[in-house]
Amino acid sequence: MEGDRADSSLDLSHLTDKEQSIILDVLQRDQELRRSDEGRVKILRQSKTDPTRLHFLSGAWFSEQCSRRHRNQMSGSDQVHATINHRKTKTRVADPPLAGLFDGQREETSHDHNSAQAERRLKDNKEENECTPGALKHTPTPRTKSPVAQGLQHKTSSASSKECDRRSNGHSEEPENDYYSHNGDTDSMNSSLTEADPASLKTSSSNSSLHSGYTLSGSMMSLFSSGDFGLVDVRGRIQFSLVYETHKQELQVKVYRCEDIASARKNRSDPYVKSYLLPDKSSKSKKKTSVKKRTLNPVYDQTLRYIVRIGELRSRTLNLSVWHAEPLGRNVFLGEVEVSLDVWDWTCTQPLWQDLQPRVYLDPDSISSRGTIVLSIKFIPDGYQGGGLPLTGELHIWLREAQGLLSNKGGAIDSFVRSYILPDASRQSGQKTRVVKHSISPTYNHTMVYDGFHTSDLKEACAELTVWRREGLKTHVLGGIRLSCGTGQSYGEAVSWMDSTEEEVAVWTSMIENPNHWIDITLPIRTNLAPRSQ
Amino acid sequence: MSKHPVPMASATASYGQKESSDQNFDYMFKILIIGNSSVGKTSFLFRYADDSFTPAFVSTVGIDFKVKTIYRNDKKIKLQIWDTAGQERYRTITTAYYRGAMGFILMYDITNEESFNAVQDWSTQIKTYSWDNAQVLLVGNKCDMEDERVVSGERGRQLSEHLGFEFFEASAKDNINVKQTFERLVDIICDKMSESLDVGDPAITGAKQGPQLTEQPAPTHQDCAC
Numbered sequence: 001m002e003g004d005r006a007d008s009s010l011d012l013s014h015l016t017d018k019e020q021s022i023i024l025d026v027l028q029r030d031q032e033l034r035r036s037d038e039g040r041v042k043i044l045r046q047s048k049t050d051p052t053r054l055h056f057l058s059g060a061w062f063s064e065q066c067s068r069r070h071r072n073q074m075s076g077s078d079q080v081h082a083t084i085n086h087r088k089t090k091t092r093v094a095d096p097p098l099a100g101l102f103d104g105q106r107e108e109t110s111h112d113h114n115s116a117q118a119e120r121r122l123k124d125n126k127e128e129n130e131c132t133p134g135a136l137k138h139t140p141t142p143r144t145k146s147p148v149a150q151g152l153q154h155k156t157s158s159a160s161s162k163e164c165d166r167r168s169n170g171h172s173e174e175p176e177n178d179y180y181s182h183n184g185d186t187d188s189m190n191s192s193l194t195e196a197d198p199a200s201l202k203t204s205s206s207n208s209s210l211h212s213g214y215t216l217s218g219s220m221m222s223l224f225s226s227g228d229f230g231l232v233d234v235r236g237r238i239q240f241s242l243v244y245e246t247h248k249q250e251l252q253v254k255v256y257r258c259e260d261i262a263s264a265r266k267n268r269s270d271p272y273v274k275s276y277l278l279p280d281k282s283s284k285s286k287k288k289t290s291v292k293k294r295t296l297n298p299v300y301d302q303t304l305r306y307i308v309r310i311g312e313l314r315s316r317t318l319n320l321s322v323w324h325a326e327p328l329g330r331n332v333f334l335g336e337v338e339v340s341l342d343v344w345d346w347t348c349t350q351p352l353w354q355d356l357q358p359r360v361y362l363d364p365d366s367i368s369s370r371g372t373i374v375l376s377i378k379f380i381p382d383g384y385q386g387g388g389l390p391l392t393g394e395l396h397i398w399l400r401e402a403q404g405l406l407s408n409k410g411g412a413i414d415s416f417v418r419s420y421i422l423p424d425a426s427r428q429s430g431q432k433t434r435v436v437k438h439s440i441s442p443t444y445n446h447t448m449v450y451d452g453f454h455t456s457d458l459k460e461a462c463a464e465l466t467v468w469r470r471e472g473l474k475t476h477v478l479g480g481i482r483l484s485c486g487t488g489q490s491y492g493e494a495v496s497w498m499d500s501t502e503e504e505v506a507v508w509t510s511m512i513e514n515p516n517h518w519i520d521i522t523l524p525i526r527t528n529l530a531p532r533s534q
Numbered sequence: 535m536s537k538h539p540v541p542m543a544s545a546t547a548s549y550g551q552k553e554s555s556d557q558n559f560d561y562m563f564k565i566l567i568i569g570n571s572s573v574g575k576t577s578f579l580f581r582y583a584d585d586s587f588t589p590a591f592v593s594t595v596g597i598d599f600k601v602k603t604i605y606r607n608d609k610k611i612k613l614q615i616w617d618t619a620g621q622e623r624y625r626t627i628t629t630a631y632y633r634g635a636m637g638f639i640l641m642y643d644i645t646n647e648e649s650f651n652a653v654q655d656w657s658t659q660i661k662t663y664s665w666d667n668a669q670v671l672l673v674g675n676k677c678d679m680e681d682e683r684v685v686s687g688e689r690g691r692q693l694s695e696h697l698g699f700e701f702f703e704a705s706a707k708d709n710i711n712v713k714q715t716f717e718r719l720v721d722i723i724c725d726k727m728s729e730s731l732d733v734g735d736p737a738i739t740g741a742k743q744g745p746q747l748t749e750q751p752a753p754t755h756q757d758c759a760c
Contacts, residue, residue, distance in 0.1 A: 012626065012627065014623060015596075015623075019595050019596065022595045022596070023595060023596040023597065023627065026596070026597055026598050026599065029599070030599065030614075033601065033614060037562050040559070040562075056561070056727055057560060057561065059561070059562060061727050061730040062636055062665075062727070062730075064730070065665050065666065065667055065730060066633060066634075066665045075634055076597075076627075076630035076631035076632075076633070076634055077631075079630045080596075080597075080627050080630055
């Protein structure tokens with residue numbers, strides 16, 4: 001149901017406060033019940049119950065069936081609660097007994113008793129809550145130019161794989177249980193219970209070296225998956241090539257072979273290769289080769305195909321992971337490589353060997369960019385168009401699209417962009433686009449116009465564009481850009497928000513120097529905007 | 535939909551039991567009761583969960599639930615039974631719960647033609663908002679009120695066959711077929727659960743340990759005894 005999926009908020013505006021409070025009581029009881037059930041499932045999982053049986057006992061069988069129709073859906077209670085809560089906030093009705101009750105509120109789910117999901121959501125919430133307005137991610141080096149080629153720094157030290165091993169104790173493995181899944185994403189369905197706090201791990205990069213310009217210190221995939229990947233010591237290599245067929249708009253990932261991979265069982269693995277075009281972690285993005293039985297040197301010679309625009313590719317990361325297929329249990333992770341496609345040399349179509357890497361947890365705080373934003377900007381000085389028009393200088397921001405929006409769980413999100421021309425952070429200064437639903441690369445095609453500028457003002461001003469994710473009625477900022485001269489000062493006062501990167505400064509300067517011309521821009525949506533002090 | 539002004543049920547007043555703490559059960563099933571306003575959904579649930587009945591009509595506000603733990607074939611099953619408001623004004627809330635429900639009790643009132651005519655629409659709602667394998671029992675409630683009956687058992691049966699649902703006539707007031715309805719639905723859900731592993735691999739299907747409740751008689755067409 002398209003409409004069903006898209007509409008995550010409910011219109012409950014006709015309900016009275018009394019009705020809402022009655023319903024909230026019910027939701028609270030439901031929440032308690034679900035918590036208790038999550039506890040039960042957690043105990044079950046720790047008790048080494050047979051996976052098939054666990055599948056029934058935990059209710060995973062139903063969640064999976066549900067997910068075929070309702071991907072990315074909140075439970076009814078969460079949906080209703082989000083709506084009611086929002087109204088309460090808006091109308092300033094204090095509701096102290098319920099405040100904080102839904103800390104563990106589910107981000108989105110179609111299955112009610114899945115503790116792993118719940119925990120992941122908790123984590124997501126934690127991360128994103130830190131990112132509320134005025135509290136943008138803070139890093140002390142705002143002027144870094146983002147993709148710094150990381151070269152060969154990726155070598156995984158034995159220390160880090162030990163760390164993986166250690167972490168694995170008591171944790172269950174990733175639910176790579178493709179045999180139960182007819183439609184894909186079991187990973188997200190019945191993944192493990194516990195998730196290491198990514199921030200607590202010193203990670204080395206699991207990015208591949210050859211063409212990777214990643215600044216991430218961990219695999220992007222790790223953002224979307226929890227559990228344990230240290231069951232076997234990752235070793236071996238994978239050979240693949242990437243070809244982009246322009247006329248078909250098709251990315252062809254040719255998987256040739258693997259060599260010397262780890263044994264999942266005694267001297268044996270039944271390996272297959274799985275790919276995702278991250279940050280899309282939906283089943284649409286998931287492709288698999290066939291399973292090769294009893295070999296540590298599987299030969300596939302298979303092509304995994306993605307229909308995707310070339311412009312879109314630069315915001316994507318290809319994740320190729322190798323798994324041992326375990327028909328009656330969970331599949332075993334044997335290693336992965338990640339390729340950041342923005343810096344990929346598409347003229348290179350030769351097969352390449354890359355070493356498989358353990359899945360190293362990525363610290364979400366280390367993500368420097370959550371996608372790219374594509375826009376055009378122009379300044380029309382007053383009187384420039386003749387006849388005294390425009391009356392005052394006008395700044396036009398034509399927001400075209402964003403590409404490869406990276407949320408903390410992967411997959412499509414509802415998003416919008418908000419603009420301010422600082423130092424004016426008032427409501428009048430704020431404008432926003434419509435919400436584009438369910439997209440990794442949303443097209444906004446929205447023009448924001450600000451007037452009242454002199455050219456001299458531009459040197460003191462900063463166009464701040466932030467990309468927001470909407471979820472139910474909550475919004476979280478993903479990141480943004482700041483177009484300004486980056487002087488750290490505005491009208492003689494030191495300000496935190498004049499923290500534009502070199503690229504951003506270049507855009508702004510170019511706009512000032514070329515009045516009445518559209519300047520086309522593609523910039524990373526950075527996460528390190530300095531907080532604006534009030 | 536009728537919109538008569540009615541007193542609102544207070545959830546806290548009517549549901550006080552400690553239902554959430556017990557983790558000692560094998561399965562948790564979620565069931566949703568739907569149907570027009572005043573067909574007796576809440577009474578049906580109260581009869582089943584508390585074995586109580588009150589003739590007064592109190593309109594449900596939005597959504598409510600009760601928990602009941604039962605044993606079926608040596609398995610302890612916790613049922614979370616959602617009771618929904620039949621009134622249109624709560625429809626956005628109630629439909630939000632469809633997708634979390636494993637099974638449905640779709641209820642009409644045998645003394646109320648309109649409620650029977652609405653069954654088709656409710657069935658469409660289930661198909662729209664629920665999962666593909668949603669299990670539905672059609673229940674004609676108030677079969678104790680034979681004098682006021684306007685929907686014959688035969689019509690109910692025919693409609694249920696047409697929709698592919700199993701069918702019961704029942705009475706919350708006289709406690710007829712209430713328990714049977716829920717237990718039958720639980721059995722059907724158990725069957726669906728076992729079938730959910732239809733991967734065709736005998737090694738897997740053979741290993742399944744879902745409850746086998748097949749010996750249960752399936753009273754597909756069980757009319758009211760009165």
